[in-house]
Amino acid sequence: MTKDEKLFNSGVLTQSRPGAELPPTELWNKKKNGLVIIECPQQIPCNPCYSSCPTGAVLPFNKIIDVPRIDYTKCIGCSLCVATCPGLACFVVDLTYGSEEEALMKLPYEMLPRPEIGEQVNCLNRIGEVVAQGKVVDINEPRKDCTLVVHVVVPNDLVNEIRAVRVVK
Amino acid sequence: MGWIKEHPVLEFSHKKKVKFVFDGKDLEGYEGEPIAAALHANGVTTYRKTKRMDRDRGFFCAIGKCSSCFMVVDGVPNVRTCVTALKEGMNVETQHGDGQVALLDERKRR
């Protein structure tokens, strides 16, 4: 087992693969409100990303075990899938936000303490290491089901690493 | 150990707090919840001692299947405390070995 395989087998994405791909750079760079990244590389019987998508950006599943495929031209970065996905595997990244060095990430959050707008939070990578500090600019709860979508401003060169936030009080 | 004060998803609706006695000590727990849960919240982890090896036994399956949490409750041994509801004034004791079954008339007198 290579080191990469070992990491992947323990739940850490190491490279893009079907069901866990990045949006096309050119579109991504200019898409206001952001585009979704879904990291769901294993065939499991699940499709709420598709059924919750209001624009049809998550393409219809042939079989329920298909990994998600996305038509990025239709994605409006609304983050409904972020709030719905049972695996918390959807993240929206808006590269047009703020200054050149900044980006906005919309991340799912189901822990305590609850973040507050304006607060600095720890940004965690896929193995829970603190890689940056981010500023919370918005929080919502689209499904009113305790899954928060936290909008956090992060360094834009880390959008492919940051996958969670931790609130430190 | 105590009870969870705040949870991101769940709300706990406990009934009223009641007093009970564990091995002579006064403790508090929530009425209607398992005796074992109340003991755990009070930091009690040993519920019985085994017959031959005198080993500690505590919580294990929580669904009344494994017999690890047998205790003497109001004089009755081998009570599955993980599925027996706590009531005000209960007398809960660590069980040693198989426990002694009180004679029926003795129980009535108590």
Next chain:
Amino acid sequence: MRETELLVVGGGPAGLSAAVEAASHGCEVMVVDSDLALGGQLIKQTHKFFGSESERAGTRGFKIAEILLDELGQLKGKVEVLTNTTAESYYRGDGVVGCMTDEDNYWFVKPKKIVNATGASEKILPFPNNDLPGVYGAGAIQTLMNVYGVVPGKKVLMVGAGNIGLVVSYQLLQAGVDVVGIVEFLPNISGYWVHAAKVRRLGVPVLLKHTITRAIGENKVEGAYIQAVDDNNQLMGEPQKIDCDIICMSVGLSPTVDLLWQAGCKMMYVPELCGYVARRDNQMRTSNADIWAAGDAHGIEEASAAMVEGRIAGLGAAHSLDHVDRVQFGERLGMFWQRLDNLRAGATGEKIRCGVGKCTCQAWEVD
């Protein structure tokens, strides 16, 4: 002696679904459950379920339990519920079931039909001191923490990275408990990859090809030793000491089938279903024409599948009691099987498909 049309043994996802299905067709149902409250393992699940909309994907497990209990409540006239009641014995001669309510009230019921939805019990690994208080089943931790709101401990070592181990690790973090690591004997997590990713990004280490070798402590757990295993599954390297006060075992479950043995159902050992299960036909009926089996009691699987199995068993029992006509029975059976096939599709469902295939027979010669 008490009588009922259908006795459902177990009020978890499968049993509740069977009860709702049967009662909705007009069947008189009695549900007995050994726990203090209905809902089985479903009420302990804080995560959102997978599947499709028909399986309530995206809804948290305990919310699904609330929905089922609500449906049951609306069928009040048809359904009687007895909690803190264990169905303990089946008398083959006359089909009478002996039940124990509390610790000392033994009584009998004569049902026309039975759905056995008794769930499963947890397995444990052999290692020194595995009997110390503080070595708990994962389901027990969930009960303590998610049903009764008790803090289970400070630092937890999770043993096993199947869906239960991964989900309970996440739930422990939600309750503010530290998970110091997850050890997994296999070279990969066996639960859903996304469940693992969720706890990994919150900093929980997952140690593949590792196992627990000893619990440390006199009267309760004060730590543990873990060690790596090589490709021949032999221990290698030095044991590593872990600081923890809880060792949570999520190393599998085995179906609870005591009543089915007593009832003389044809049983079969199916490794893919994690133990002995009853042979069934496609409506979940066992070789005893009065007994159906559904849910984890017929092989360890996700709760979503248990709910559909329960529906099928409830439908089958109601049909056998002439509450459902042939056409409706056929239609609903087909619909439920399609949902079940969906849930069992793909690589993650391969094991269960194989297991179910082994013990399913075309049709019993009954009626």
